[in-house]
Amino acid sequence: MPRQAERKEHPLSMRLPETDIAIIDRAARLRGRSRTDFVRDAAVRAAEDVLMEAMPIRMSEEGFEAFMAAVSGPAAPVPEMVELFRRSAPWESGTAASKE
Template structure:
């Protein structure tokens, strides 16, 4: 009787235009990865992003109350953010160290 085993890898096949393959190969080469590894990683990352966008956030009733209280309370300034917003951007005129 043939022995059955659980397969840990499953093939995936797709047809892509030559330009897409060339771009994927170039990017994979820049990352030092094979085409298969590069495409697998990109597909899994995209799938994780979609799942994270659609999964509900679960918390206890007490946790939800604390969350709502934090959102409903007065804002608390973060000194580093205040300093950052007071400085001129590097592409704006003025001294980037003082923001003036």
């Protein structure tokens, strides 16, 4: 008798109000995704965010000292950022797009 493959997916069932389903479906369509794919990705992303917030950052004493020195030292301008902040925002001028 052939052996069945081990199932790698597990069902998840939720009861949601119609308004929530409508919002999810609209967002999923905008992304070109199915409802299932959209909800799965959103749930996994939210779970990863929570886990990253709760996960301690570990480093050696030397690494911590280097980190503290980097964040405590004087700020240095980043040329690309300086240039960016010198430009007009597109909504401030009708010709901003043509200046680039």
